[in-house]
Amino acid sequence: xxxxxxxxxxxxxxxxxxxxxxxxxxxxxxxxxxxxxxxxxxxxxxxxxxxxxxxxxxxxxxxxxxxxxxxxxxxxxxxxxxxxxxxxxxxxxxxxxxxxxxxxxxxxxxxxxxxxxxxxxxxxxxxxxxxxxxxxxxxxxxxxxxxxxxxxxxxxxxxx
Amino acid sequence: xxxxxxxxxxxxxxxxxxxxxxxxxxxxxxxxxxxxxxxxxxxxxxxxxxxxxxxxxxxxxxxxxxxxxxxxxxxxxxxxxxxxxxxxxxxxxxxxxxxxxxxxxxxxxxxxxxxxxxxxxxxxxxxxxxxxxxxxxxxxxxxxxxxxxxxxxxxxxxxxxxxxxxxxxxxxxxxxxxxxxxxxxxxxxxxxxxxxxxxxxxxxxxxxxxxxxxxxxxxxxxxxxxxxxxxxxxxxxxxxxx
Numbered sequence: 001x002x003x004x005x006x007x008x009x010x011x012x013x014x015x016x017x018x019x020x021x022x023x024x025x026x027x028x029x030x031x032x033x034x035x036x037x038x039x040x041x042x043x044x045x046x047x048x049x050x051x052x053x054x055x056x057x058x059x060x061x062x063x064x065x066x067x068x069x070x071x072x073x074x075x076x077x078x079x080x081x082x083x084x085x086x087x088x089x090x091x092x093x094x095x096x097x098x099x100x101x102x103x104x105x106x107x108x109x110x111x112x113x114x115x116x117x118x119x120x121x122x123x124x125x126x127x128x129x130x131x132x133x134x135x136x137x138x139x140x141x142x143x144x145x146x147x148x149x150x151x152x153x154x155x156x157x158x159x160x
Numbered sequence: 161x162x163x164x165x166x167x168x169x170x171x172x173x174x175x176x177x178x179x180x181x182x183x184x185x186x187x188x189x190x191x192x193x194x195x196x197x198x199x200x201x202x203x204x205x206x207x208x209x210x211x212x213x214x215x216x217x218x219x220x221x222x223x224x225x226x227x228x229x230x231x232x233x234x235x236x237x238x239x240x241x242x243x244x245x246x247x248x249x250x251x252x253x254x255x256x257x258x259x260x261x262x263x264x265x266x267x268x269x270x271x272x273x274x275x276x277x278x279x280x281x282x283x284x285x286x287x288x289x290x291x292x293x294x295x296x297x298x299x300x301x302x303x304x305x306x307x308x309x310x311x312x313x314x315x316x317x318x319x320x321x322x323x324x325x326x327x328x329x330x331x332x333x334x335x336x337x338x339x340x341x342x343x344x345x346x347x348x349x350x351x352x353x354x355x356x357x358x359x360x361x362x363x364x365x366x367x368x369x370x371x372x373x374x375x376x377x378x379x380x381x382x383x384x385x386x387x388x389x390x391x392x393x394x395x396x397x398x399x400x401x402x
Contacts, residue, residue, distance in 0.1 A: 026186035027289035
């Protein structure tokens with residue numbers, strides 16, 4: 001850089017500068033220094049802080065995305081679990097209903113049979129009672145009729 | 161109607177006239193430094209305002225700065241490569257921002273309203289000293305980048321893929337800064353001259369297309385300079401896979 005500076009200024013320093021388009025002089029190294037200083041300033045004021053913010057955000061977004069993916073997977077797993085449980089519960093309930101229906105049916109049949117047997121027994125009993133009473137009555141009637149017949153016979157015989 | 165031959169020398173007069181400052185034995189182009197300080201001041205003001213209270217949810221100027229940062233990062237990463245771009249991001253970014261703001265400042269700020277004793281204010285990049293300074297910085301950077309990363313193996317680059325390339329690669333080391341500096345200098349100066357001459361001849365409406373074209377060229381030139389600088393550094397740090 002120094003040699004450039006010397007080279008550029010050697011011509012200009014000896015004679016009065018007359019300008020021109022390609023007038024290289026001490027502007028060159030100073031401008032280079034300015035650009036280097038600007039680079040460090042911008043690095044400290046712009047590139048590092050903004051880079052940190054942008055990359056922090058990118059990291060945050062990536063983290064949140066993986067987290068939410070995990071959560072979604074968990075939710076789906078739980079959902080499948082719950083669906084499974086629900087299916088089991090439904091089947092169990094169905095089973096219980098069927099069993100209860102069968103039991104009720106059985107109880108009904110038992111009660112019905114018992115009641116029928118009871119009714120049959122009391123009917124038989126009543127029939128037998130009627131039978132025996134009728135026989136008693138018949139016996140009493142035949143005895144009475146025998147007595148009356150005897151009486152009639154005796155009266156008729158006595159009258160002769 | 162003033163005859164043209166009288167007008168043209170007036171327009172010509174502005175070119176190459178310098179506002180000299182004397183610093184001991186050395187001469188400085190005062191107008192270049194004045195306008196570059198305005199540019200640097202504007203850049204630093206923007207950056208300081210934008211980074212004053214940065215939040216995770218960006219607001220206002222922070223949005224712009226973050227856009228610029230990601231834009232420059234993508235540029236540097238693409239040209240230099242994943243491994244080394246981080247070290248050179250500030251340099252590439254500073255080149256891009258400085259040249260961009262210089263060019264646009266030269267086109268947008270009404271410098272002509274400010275009178276200085278000799279010469280005139282304009283884009284600092286329209287002065288050959290500025291562009292050569294930056295081009296030489298780029299040369300130093302890519303030498304430093306290559307040497308610091310690969311040591312003396314950096315010079316293998318000169319004989320790859322064949323030793324026949326050696327003279328061309330050596331010439332390249334001279335043509336790189338030359339083309340970098342003259343491309344930028346020429347584009348910006350030519351743009352200023354075209355706008356100046358057009359504005360001098362027909363002061364209304366006619367210079368407008370040239371001005372818009374100038375804004376476009378200015379942005380492109382800043383991008384080209386930064387991209388090429390990053391590309392040279394990337395070439396220097398590139399690891400050949402044997």
